[in-house]
Amino acid sequence: MPSFRKVAFVAVSLAYPLLMYAAMGRFEPRWLSLLLFALAVLRALGSREAVWMWAAAGTGLLAAVALLGNQALPLKLYPALVNAVLLAVFLASLRWPPSMAERFARMQEPQLPPFAIVYTRRVTQVWCGFFVINGGLALATALWASDATWALYNGLLAYLLMGVLHAVEWTVRRRVKAAHGHG
Template identity: 40%
Template sequence: MPRLHAAVNAVLVLVSILYPFIWYFGQQYTGVIPIAVLMAIIWLLRALFSKKLLQKLLSAMLMFLFVLLAWLHSTAAMYWYPVMVSMLLLLVFAASLFSRQSIIERFARLQHPDLPDTGVRYTRRVTQIWCGFFCMNILFTSGLILGKYWHAWAVYTGVISYLLMGVLFGGEFLYRRFRLKI
């Protein structure tokens, strides 16, 4: 079962990364239904194999959303998936700011269980920066959708947004390693 769970997660990540291109290029050949059904099946499997209740609920919500999109044959709504993913990530990161440990602090404690107070403040700030990134990503992607810039949407959501995430992740990593010496 653990291998199947890992395989489902890997497929979900891969399809989510490739989704802008799957949708942009695939819709002209398949239409909404096959792609929406594929996404619904993947999210259903994720819901079934998730161990945490919140993951099960969010996965089930996305599964039902894709079932609804398939039923409605909503071509325009299919473009909103990257926005929904960014909203979910924003929700997770922002909610962690109201918990005892931010999500970035949890990751940091995997390497440094005795994280000092300065590290806690730093990880909280990095979590806030990621929240800002997700907000900007949501706004920019929404603008492309509302303006019906479909080619730009595919390039931005399929390439540029990932490059920006990589720059943010890499920049923070380099800053932490060379400036903070952590």
């Protein structure tokens, strides 16, 4: 069972765009940047995984720019950074297998049949495409949209799109398994 600290961290991380939107205009961006960086460092130290260390470094760069310039834009770029990090991780898993989707699949079924390995590779490629599109939209909303539109997309719509993609993949996976006699 996950600890309260982990659950709280995930909840705050997911709610980041909405929390930022609520805080904008009430607090200077420089103070919000310190909070963002603290969250990233806590996540990195809590996991000790290289990907989160790199994410914390990128977050530190955004926070430093926000701190020095007292501007909100670097803080609004955080969702685009997260998508870029996830894209890099998923792409790396395609270059150096097993693919990310295969790693997740093996948590449930350690002995995957060959068709499943091919399928999970394709799923990883689809997620890479998602991270490109979602990251592009996160970047576009940070650069050109209102704060409310940025918060709506990055704090709600992006998660709904992830859910839809996951639901579609789950449906396709069941059909692929059934077609191969694994149902």
